[in-house]
Amino acid sequence: MSDFQSGGVSISTTESLRKLTEQLVQAIDCLTGLGDDYSTSRAELELLQQRLAEGRFHLAVLGQFKRGKSTLLNALLGDDLLPTDILPVTAIPTFISSGSEITVRVYFFDRSETDYFPTDDDRSLAAFLADYVTEAGNPHNQHQVSRVEISHPAALLHQGVVLVDTPGIGSTLKHNTEVAHQILPQCDAALFLVSPDPPITEIELEYLAQIKQQLPRTFYLLNKVDFLNAEEQLASLKFLASQLETLCDGEPQVLPISARRGLQARLEGDSHAWNESGMQRVEQSLIDFFAREKQQTLQTAIARRTLDLISDAGMQLQLSLSALKLPEAELQRRLEQFRLSLPAVEREQQAAVDVLAGDLKRVIARLAEEIEVLRKKAKQQILSQVEEHLVVVEDPEQMERLVHATIATETEQFFAPAMRSTAELIRQEATRLLSLNQQRSNRLIEQVRQTAAELFDIPYHAPAAGASYSPFAVPAWSNDLFTSDMDPLGQRLSRKFFTRKYRRKRTVNRLREESRKLLNRNIEQISWALRQSLDESFRQFGSELGEQLGKTIAATRKAMEVALERSESHSRESSKTEISLRKALQVLEDIKHSLAGE
Ligand SMILES: Nc1nc2c(ncn2[C@@H]2O[C@H](COP(=O)(O)OP(=O)(O)O)[C@@H](O)[C@H]2O)c(=O)[nH]1
Ligand SMILES: [Mg+2]
Structure with missing residues (x-):
């Protein structure tokens, strides 16, 4: 028995392979007859057909x-x-x-x-x-x-x-x-x-x-x-x-x-x-799985994908067909109604953009708070150790060496985990807000499709997979983010001309100042890196939101306009188109039902 539990795959036998192959051929034929509007779906079906024929399992x-x-x-x-x-x-x-x-x-x-x-x-x-x-x-x-x-x-x-x-x-x-x-x-x-x-x-x-x-x-x-x-x-x-x-x-x-x-x-x-x-067990389980279930799983996966593609094409077809059936004036009226519904959508989209901008501001404010907490902690932890050297060590050169060494180890030890935990906090907050924004934007896209579906009396199909946006990404960990090098300028005060006491006092002041600067510089680097990631994620999200909605509107509008164009052209032509569309739809529906095992 394979170590990987069976997932309850039901399709099997060469008979189902023969059937699926045939269904793919029919679907491809059908979409080929419909011309360029369906070429993308057709190309995808052809790839599936090829994979099924070769038994190519991904x-x-x-x-x-x-x-x-x-x-x-x-x-x-x-x-x-x-x-x-x-x-x-x-x-x-x-x-x-x-x-x-x-x-x-x-x-x-x-x-x-x-x-x-x-x-x-x-x-x-x-x-x-x-x-x-x-x-x-x-x-x-x-x-x-x-x-x-x-x-x-x-x-x-x-x-x-x-x-x-x-x-x-x-x-x-x-x-x-x-x-x-x-x-x-x-x-x-x-x-x-x-x-x-x-x-x-x-x-x-x-x-x-x-x-x-x-x-x-x-x-x-x-x-x-x-x-x-x-x-x-x-x-x-x-x-x-x-x-x-x-x-x-x-x-x-x-x-x-x-x-x-x-x-x-x-x-x-x-x-x-x-x-x-543990790899031997994985390898053996895979070999067992390939021997027992590979073919079945391949067929199930390809059947599912085929069903998705056919359903999408079917909806597109139904939209064209419904549009075509309507008298030209009625079609004009509905297209106009669809157009009229768009400003409301655009207003909502603008509102969504505003909410997104507000959310970004909120996360940035949260980041600023976290950064201040970090600054305080860093001061307590690192500067107190530096201060100890400044008080205790007598010799200015030795003091300089000790402070440098402390800063070098402490910088890495403090900032690496600090960066990770701050980034994680910000990531969680950003992900939470972006996912709320995503839900809002998905609802908006659905609204556009639903309006179109209602205007043309066709059943509404929820999209197979909602648009997926990439969430906030934590900046890559890099040692370049932090620096432990102190300012090398103006260090040495000549032993000849100045007393040791004076040199010590000067060194204490300079080291104190430089340590503070270095610490602040590292804090600013963290803050900057996270701020960059935040800005980029929200900006990308916003532009994808606009793009997805724009595409949905454009696709719906195009289906209606194509229908309008056709109904304006010769009526015999149009009735011919209608017959072929109707036939194609019937073919797709039949394949769909047989794929779904109905
Ligand atoms: N300790 C340990 N490190 C691993 C193991 N597998 C991968 N890595 C390390 O994790 C890092 C990322 O591995 P990589 O295969 O490139 O990850 P990918 O991004 O998921 O493809 C590399 O530095 C690997 O050497 C493992 O089993 N144990
Ligand atoms: Mg990799």
Whole structure:
């Protein structure tokens, strides 16, 4: 029996494969007949069709950034292939499938040519990959890489298994979080990775809820257990299980692992250590799962996605059809009514923008309070130690050395955790407010769709997945944020010309002043970094809010205007259009019902 519990997959057998294949062909045919308006949905269906035919199963590793996703994949492949780092690295989804040797192909958004490894130059594979999938080699994806495909001879990849490395959610890099959401419709099952400290965050639970909605199977791994003793590991697993319980109908199995130790064991061929790392159990469970349930899960995932795409196309079709059926004057009137409803929407949107700005101000005020608390604490903790040297030490040179040493250790020890806890506090507050704003904006978008639906007497379909905004991201931890270097200017007072007493007094004053300045400078850096992140998250959120709403309005308006145009043109033409639309709708409805098993 597999360690991963069965998720109650019901579709099975070759008969259902044959049926699903046929349904896809019908749906694609139907959308092809409808022309360019439906080309995006058609292209997506074609990709699903291809995957189903090839039995290409996408198992994605998902989770927050830095949980060890890439390390885990490297351990499973037995190869130090994907870049891993303490900084966010994987900005691009990477698909790893079976091949007799290692090759890499890089795809771009803005051109159809691809880049390929091995190349003519002598670059290593790691260097080649780093140029595309790391933030350092390809900052903010300026090279417009859409995805990377790697082929690898690892046995685990046989029989159509494709492992997918994803950028994490919750990273400072917003585009990573976006990609982590956009990848979900392409995945069939997921390994969801968490690690202790903290075991699981609010953002992860939200992400997981989306994953559960879209993917038929999810497996849970607690990574980095090498940080924990047996007791702590047990407590972590228990806590995780309780957090996951509501999402998973019952306590899910969470396997504890150390991907890093596993990778090392694989590279050294140490089977005992491989077993100890927990990775052997993961590998065996995956092999069992692939053997027993891969085909079923693939079919379930593809059937679900097909159903979603067909439902969306059906709604678009219904809107065109209802519009077409109406007399031209009536259509004009309703279109006008829709237009008239827009200013109210725009007013509400403006109100939403104002609320957002107010919320940002509130979080900034909260940040200022926290920063003052921090300043006080830093003074108590660091300056009191400095002051001790200033009082006790007689020799000015020795005093200088001691103060510098104290500042250097204390800066790191105080500010690193202080930064983390302040950032966490601000993150929680920002996430709470942004999620309220998101609910408001989702309601507004729904309102527009509902107005359109009511005007044209068509049933209202809630969107498959609401717009998802990336929440506030804590700034990346970097030592550059803090400095312990004191001002080197004007130090030395010549021993020759001044008495030691005078030199000591001057040194005390200068060190006191510099320590204060340095401490304030570090506080300002923290404040500035968090303020930047806040501004950026709220700004992005605001612009996405406008964009989503704009798109919904534009799409609805376009469907009506197209209908209006057609009804204005020749009536015979129009009745022909109506017949073909009606036929298409019937076809889609039939497929939908048979997909839903009705
Ligand atoms: N201690 C420990 N560190 C790990 C483990 N797995 C990964 N890491 C480290 O965590 C950091 C992030 O790993 P990476 O695989 O890049 O995470 P990703 O962002 O989720 O892909 C790296 O420094 C890894 O070496 C583990 O099992 N134990
Ligand atoms: Mg990674």
